[in-house]
Amino acid sequence: MEGNFEQDNVREITRRIAELRDACGYSQDEFAQKLGIDPQVYHAYEQNASAIPVSLICNIANLCGVELSEIMTGISAKLHTLQIVRSGEAKSMKRYPGYRLEDLAHRFANKTMQPIMVTILPNDPPAPLVSHGGQEFNYVLEGSIELRWGEKSFVLEAGDSVYFDPVHEHGQRCVGEKPARFLTIIAE
Template identity: 30%
Template sequence: MRNGEPQDGKHDAYQDFLTDISGQFGGRDEEKDFLHGISSESPQEDIRVNVGERLKAVRKDRNLSLTDVAQRTDLAVSLLEDIESGELTPPLGTVIKLAKALDLKMGYFISGEDNLPHTIVRKHDRKVISRYDSHKGKHYGYGYESLAPQKKDRHMEPFLVTLAPSETEEERSTHDGQEFIFVLEGRMEVRLGAEIHILEPGDSIYYDSTVPHLVKCGGETETSILAVLYSER
């Protein structure tokens, strides 16, 4: 998927990720119990993060018009309007693009100002950023939950991501940084450059986000992954 919605309104199944848990367990049974515990239960509260409000606030604070932001990001003005109005919760690729264009950390749009030396996120406190949003007849087919909001000066953004089977038109994404993905449940397809890889539970992949890539559900049931985005900012 691209850094955001292309001008013609096409969407793909997903676009963002990372996190490593290897070496943290005494055996495979312990690892299995841990992975099942974090992936089998949804947060008790569906805490929606209003990215649109934060985008609008920073845009007005800098005296920028929607056209100014559109020119900096190559996103359609209509898409930005939908984000600011709350009609559309943007995919992570769009958030990355907005953050870079506005010289902000990606985490600003997810958790606001980051000001804590460390963060602990309890299972019932995970923030749901998006869940299977639809926009003008296009189904996004994924939801993601922030696992490390408000950590000061962080360069990594970890997420728990659920990918749903999707038949939407697929396009590759490119953006700054690196990504690590660990498959928790289900089957995942990764298209990286000219290569296509199928990953199963327990498999992982690490790549540069500057390489055109697409991550999607690779089967007929949902796929859960632990994903981490790394950025120099």
């Protein structure tokens, strides 16, 4: 019985690794190449995780920008506050301490959400920095915006998204010569 439990646990780790690889947009061969191991060896690891070295799992966590505990337990860390996902570049997410995009539905479950469509013109003055409770998700539809978040500043293009803790002062402004439109969802 104990052996079955351990084997089931190992299968879950393997499943999470394969899902993470898919979410980052890698084939098995590409992933093996990024990890610096023989593709046949990696294929065997995904089929039978009992042989996978913990050091390799650490390398996978680093490559995909997740905590080792997320792979081992399936539970996302809650210490994160901001993540930017670049359009079409899932395999090279610009990751700050932040939630994975696929966690968004879970994080917004059973919350009151307030979706707002925002248009900012190139000559609009920067909005004052604000803070509020809840969680905020922005998805840029057109143009480019600069997100100021605490002491940091990020430029987001059409198709980019960001999820963050709005308790830190933040604000958005248009950058570029075309109007910027983005969808913002605030969940309390």
